[in-house]
Amino acid sequence: MADFNTIAQQFTEFYYNTFDQDRKNLAALYVRRHLEPLYSAAIQGVAGIIEKLTTLPFEKVAHKVSTLDAQPSNESGGILVMVTGALLVDEEQRPMNYTQVFQLLPDGSGSYYVFNDAFRLIYTG
Amino acid sequence: MADFNTIAQQFTEFYYNTFDQDRKNLAALYVRRHLEPLYSAAIQGVAGIIEKLTTLPFEKVAHKVSTLDAQPSNESGGILVMVTGALLVDEEQRPMNYTQVFQLLPDGSGSYYVFNDAFRLIYTG
Numbered sequence: 001m002a003d004f005n006t007i008a009q010q011f012t013e014f015y016y017n018t019f020d021q022d023r024k025n026l027a028a029l030y031v032r033r034h035l036e037p038l039y040s041a042a043i044q045g046v047a048g049i050i051e052k053l054t055t056l057p058f059e060k061v062a063h064k065v066s067t068l069d070a071q072p073s074n075e076s077g078g079i080l081v082m083v084t085g086a087l088l089v090d091e092e093q094r095p096m097n098y099t100q101v102f103q104l105l106p107d108g109s110g111s112y113y114v115f116n117d118a119f120r121l122i123y124t125g
Numbered sequence: 126m127a128d129f130n131t132i133a134q135q136f137t138e139f140y141y142n143t144f145d146q147d148r149k150n151l152a153a154l155y156v157r158r159h160l161e162p163l164y165s166a167a168i169q170g171v172a173g174i175i176e177k178l179t180t181l182p183f184e185k186v187a188h189k190v191s192t193l194d195a196q197p198s199n200e201s202g203g204i205l206v207m208v209t210g211a212l213l214v215d216e217e218q219r220p221m222n223y224t225q226v227f228q229l230l231p232d233g234s235g236s237y238y239v240f241n242d243a244f245r246l247i248y249t250g
Contacts, residue, residue, distance in 0.1 A: 069243045073228060074199060082226045082243045097247050099224035101207045103198060118194045118207045122222050124249045 008070030008081045011104060011112065016063040023053045023061075029114045031107070049117070058089035063098075077106040078115075084122075097122035133195030133206045136229060136237065141188040148178045148186075154239045156232070174242070183214035188223075202231040203240075209247075222247035 002010070018025050030046045065085040073080040081102040086095035103116035127135070143150050155171045190210040198205040206227040211220035228241035 066248075067245050069245065071241050071243060073241060074203075078199075080205075080226065080228060080241050080243070082224070082245065084224060084245050084247055097222075097249055099207070099209060099245075099247070101205065101226050103205060103228075116196050116198060116205050118196060118205070120192050120194065120207065120209050120224075122209055122224070122247050122249075123191075124222055124247075 004072055004079045005070050007104070007112065008068060008079055011079075011102070012065060012068055012081060012083055015102075016065065019053070020062050023056075024050055026050065026053060030117075031113050060090050062088045064088075064095070073103050079104040079112070097124070129197055129204045130195050132229070132237065133193060133204055136204075136227070137190060137193055137206060137208055140227075141190065144178070145187050148181075149175055151175065151178060155242075156238045185215050187213045189213075189220070198228050204229040204237070222249070 015026070015029065018029075027046055027050045030049050063085055064087070065083055067082075067084045069082045071080045072078065079102075081104060083100045083102075084097070085100075086097055088095050098119065098121050100119045101116065102114055104112040105115045107113050140151070140154065143154075152171055152175045155174050188210055189212070190208055192207075192209045194207045196205045197203065204227075206229060208225045208227075209222070210225075211222055213220050223244065223246050225244045226241065227239055229237040230240045232238050
């Protein structure tokens with residue numbers, strides 16, 4: 001199996017490509033296992049997460065990753081991924097800075113699912 | 126036991142107060158349990174983390190938390206904490222934006238230790 005850095009990079013590339021092309025297709029990444037997947041504190045479960053993602057107030061979006069840090073998150077193959085980057089929505093010319101954290105857990109069949117997902121825009125002071 | 130949001134808030138307040146006052150005292154938070162605690166990808170273990178923190182190129186530092194998101198990170202009481210904020214170092218007048226992620230794990234005696242720690246400054250484009 002690939003090392004956690006490689007998995008984190010492949011996941012991040014796939015995630016943002018999917019997000020930027022057709023974000024309802026992200027549902028496959030949030031499959032429920034033991035616990036409901038989490039998106040921010042208040043939103044749980046695949047249906048809630050996908051409703052949130054598909055009703056975000058923009059049509060076009062492009063993510064550009066600036067930094068990616070990956071670490072093992074447990075002794076069972078979990079991976080913590082912290083991303084910082086910029087995103088452009090619709091016709092807006094100025095990118096917004098964001099940070100996003102994922103915890104990926106192995107799904108038992110050689111692949112991973114998103115267990116934790118937390119996202120914040122960075123407002124510069 | 127307090128809920129994970131309360132624990133995350135208390136931890137974050139304690140962590141940055143300690144960091145801003147005398148950061149070598151953070152060592153107690155990174156006690157080794159099953160796995161070495163991690164700080165970014167390349168730095169592991171309490172000694173390495175504290176050497177990194179205490180040799181950062183500034184004397185005075187003040188963290189100001191802007192956002193804090195907490196989620197359960199496993200079924201054993203782990204907590205994922207994502208912070209965004211600003212920090213001021215030495216005599217610099219302009220705050221730098223940062224993001225930091227912790228995974229806290231229960232230490233078996235009612236307290237928590239830091240298992241994952243990832244930090245990035247946000248450079249605005």
